[in-house]
Each structure stands twice: as C-alpha cells, then as structure tokens.
Amino acid sequence: MNVREEFLSNYVVHLPEALPRQLCEDWVAEYFQRTGIDESDPKSFPDNANTFSDRTRTIPIRDVAPAAWQVICELLGGEENIDDRTRDFANNFNININRGADQPWKGPAPDSPGWHKDGWFFRHFLDSPEQALLCLVIWRDIQPQSGGTFYAPDSVPLICRELLAHPEGLPHTHNWAQWIHDCKDFREITAGTGDILLLHPFMLHAASQNPSGRIRFMNNKVVSLREPMQFNRPEAESTALEASILQALDVQSLDFEITGARKRSEDFSRLEEE
C-alpha cells in the first residue's frame, strides 16, 4: 500500500524511525538538563507537570526527517502548498509526566475525557487550510498505558459531515466531542523513538493517563496549507487530504463555498473572540 492509500484507508500514516535516534536522545537529554526534572523523583516535577515545555531548539523537517517530509508533501499535493511557517520541528514538547496516574487506568472510550479536534487558532471550515495534518512526533518510545494519545479514526467522516453542514464556519470551541459517541474504533498510540504519525486533521483525539513513571515526549506539530482545499478538481488532481474528505462524504466532487468569514490568529495563538 502506498502512503496515499494508507491515509485513505486509515486516516493515519505511521512512519517508524523517521527521526534519527541520536537527535531524539540528545533533545530529550537537554530537556532533563534544562529543567532539572528527575523522572524517578516526583518532588522534582513542576506543579503543572503535563503541559508544553519551552522551545529552545528548532530544525527544518526537510533536513531532519527527509522521508517524512516527502510523505507530508505527498499527502498535501507538494511542498509548494505548505505554509512556510509550519515546516520546522521544535522541542516545545507536549509533556505527559503523570496525567491521571492516581486513577485506575481506562483505555480509550467515548467517556474518556478531552476528546477534541485541533485548531484553536482559526475558525473551522470544511476546506480550512490552517490545520492540514496532525503530525505527532514521538521523541521517546511510548509503551501501552504510558501517555500515548487516544484517537478515533471513524470520527473523521462525522467531522466532515458536521463541517459540510456549517459553511458559515464553526468556532474552535464547538462541541466536536459530541460525535465521539457515534464512534466505534478507539485506539491508543504506541510508538518507538523517532516515529512520526500523520493523522487526519479532523481526527478526534484526547490525552491519556500516564501511570508508567516514564515521561511521554511528543510534539503535536501543526502543518498548514497556504490556500484552502478544493473539492472540485479533476479526480486525479485531488491531494490525498482532499480525496480523503470526498471519500468520507461519499462524493466524487463537491462545489463547496464558505458563507462566513475566515478568521485566524497570525501567530497561531488561541482565538479568544471565538
């Protein structure tokens, strides 16, 4: 199966060892050195332990993970389509030190807390360019029950239909999670050091508990398009992302027009007025 077919079948592509192991180990070691956190000593954990770390390093995806960059470009119809501001990896890790570690473990299910669609910095339309992929970068291996993100592949068609029904656009605070109750396919990410998972941008997902005693190091890297998607190109010219949305809506082509104004924060910060 090529990556386009894989994305169309699963709404996710898992790229093992896409980043060099040594780089991952160096960046994780630098985090421990910089923060003074000792994984074996909970007294060294900060108060808000499960949040983003500071960004001190940045590197172009093309240079550090060329094969992954090629796949990203392939799914989005070519490098020229990708917003220049979203072409780097950085070490502002999503840290999960011990989320919910004091509670009994519960696997992914409709009642897991925190299901959401990503994109707090823009108003959401079916063709929105701002969140074109959910790129999960795994800096250290994630075993089962160790903070791997939960996701629900069969949420994608439901979110496509919700967006199609709202050409006026929806705020990022919309109740996306209502659709999780119609999903049946619930998964938990497990991955190796340096793996990259490219999830469909409409995928409902949620943070999970991490009772493992091992810090989960991940980035959720937004990749944006320069221009809105188009759903009425000749079939062979649709990008894999566009084709996945047409497939999810069970149509060959779509004349989609937005009826409300696009809105975004230029610095990717949370849109407050929404």
Ligand SMILES: O=C(O)CCC(=O)C(=O)O
């Ligand atoms: O920390 C996680 O596993 C989930 C992160 C997440 O949901 C997000 O960044 O949108």
